[in-house]
Amino acid sequence: MxxxxxxxxxxxxxxxxxSLVEKVTQAIIESTGAAPETVSIIIRDMPKENYAKAGKLASDK
Amino acid sequence: MxxxxxxxxxxxxxxxxxSLVEKVTQAIIESTGAAPETVSIIIRDMPKENYAKAGKLASDK
Amino acid sequence: MxxxxxxxxxxxxxxxxxSLVEKVTQAIIESTGAAPETVSIIIRDMPKENYAKAGKLASDK
Amino acid sequence: MxxxxxxxxxxxxxxxxxSLVEKVTQAIIESTGAAPETVSIIIRDMPKENYAKAGKLASDK
Amino acid sequence: MxxxxxxxxxxxxxxxxxSLVEKVTQAIIESTGAAPETVSIIIRDMPKENYAKAGKLASDK
Amino acid sequence: MxxxxxxxxxxxxxxxxxSLVEKVTQAIIESTGAAPETVSIIIRDMPKENYAKAGKLASDK
Structure with missing residues (x-):
């Protein structure tokens, strides 16, 4: 799950x-013993103006 | 809350x-006794290339 | 999904x-047409000191 | 972190x-003592048809 | 919202x-113009064995 | 990021x-080219009564 x-x-x-979902799923199976069909992955794409580190937007760097 | x-x-x-937000809100009220105005719902639409099951993107199925 | x-x-x-997961699942099926076995629900219990509204912790109300 | x-x-x-990420980062630093470069912020923009309160979409209000 | x-x-x-919820709520109000009573905050406490950076658990550092 | x-x-x-955070971090680096120190992972442990599939709690199966 x-x-x-x-x-x-x-x-x-x-x-x-x-490639990301294949490899991440494989990593989870190997380390936790989960069955492949129980692994769900959601990807979210962030615009650069929607992510900040240390108080600064990625679009301002 | x-x-x-x-x-x-x-x-x-x-x-x-x-329909989704009406029915889900009703379901929460009935099962937990929460007041309607305290129930917030966020919906997120996933592109098919951003969801994977068993290591495979939904867009590849 | x-x-x-x-x-x-x-x-x-x-x-x-x-009751919550039965009714919420039913609400999603009815409004979106999703198949029951594709609906996953995660519940998270919040201590009152971990939720705030209008800048005030629920544990302070 | x-x-x-x-x-x-x-x-x-x-x-x-x-302004949001500057001020929120500052608020976290002041209240928790975290170092600035450890604070990450993700913003998500919700279309009005993807948010509901009390069972009603924001786009219907 | x-x-x-x-x-x-x-x-x-x-x-x-x-202090955190007071200051973060204030930061959001000032930068976005949202009304105070519309701001909800959820805090989640992570055990050190449940957070990793660069592939290493915080509990191993 | x-x-x-x-x-x-x-x-x-x-x-x-x-093992999970080592392997998942490696999977992300290989597939996206991200630098290791930019990868953060949060793990959340769910009690069985807090997860449901097809309208049924994991603790009831």
Whole structure:
């Protein structure tokens, strides 16, 4: 029943997302013993103006 | 004070969302006794390339 | 594939949670047409000192 | 290591977001003693049809 | 309608949380113009074994 | 800046969590090119009475 939410800065390609969900699912299966079909992953693409570190928007860096 | 976050694959109509928040709010009120005006719901529409099950993107199925 | 996250102030009984997930799942099925086995729900119990409205902790009210 | 997620109705300007992350980061530093560079903030813009209060979509009010 | 979720390493005092929600609410009001009573904040305390940076648990540092 | 949230049914050992964050971080680096020190992971342990699938609590199965 692992449910994973991943926030990324926007701009990842479909190929990168495909690879991401394959590898993250594999990582979860190997470390927790969960069955593959129980692993759900949600990706969220963040515009650069919607992410900040140390009080500064990524779009201002 | 119930706060609800719902992730759905994109493509739901306004009418479906209207019905969704009415019925989910009703379900919460009935089962927990919360007052209607304390129930907040956030809906998030997921593109098919942003959801995966068993290591496979929904857009690849 | 609907994934639901529900934050509640702690203190709900097992019976209330059981009723909550039955009714919320039913509400989602009816309004979106999703198949029952695709609906996942996560409940999170909040201590009163971990929830605030209008700048005031629920434990201070 | 504070990680903050903020849901807002869409329509905030870049200037409002810039001010938001500066002030919220400052608020966290002052109240918890966290170092500035450890504070991450994610903003999510909600369309009005994706937020409901008391069972009613914000777009219907 | 701003809804804020804040993840903190566990160990903050009640006084720190009280200050946190006051100051963060104030920061949101000032930068977005939201009315105070529309601002909800959820705090989540993370055990050190439930947070990782660069692939290492905080409890292992 | 990838930020990952993982919900697991409670009962994972410290060793499993250590392995989980190492492997998931590695998976993200390989597929997106993110730098290791930018990857944050939050794990949340769910009691079985706080997770439901198809309208049924995990604790009732």
């Amino acid at each position: 692992p449910i994973v939410q991943i926030e990324l800065l926007e701009g990842r390609t479909l190929e990168q997302k495909r | 119930p706060i609800v976050q719902i992730e759905l694959l994109e493509g739901r109509t306004l009418e479906q969302k209207r | 609907p994934i639901v996250q529900i934050e509640l102030l702690e203190g709900r009984t097992l019976e209330q949670k059981r | 504070p990680i903050v997620q903020i849901e807002l109705l869409e329509g905030r300007t870049l200037e409002q977001k810039r | 701003p809804i804020v979720q804040i993840e903190l390493l566990e160990g903050r005092t009640l006084e720190q949380k009280r | 990838p930020i990952v949230q993982i919900e697991l049914l409670e009962g994972r050992t410290l060793e499993q969590k250590r």
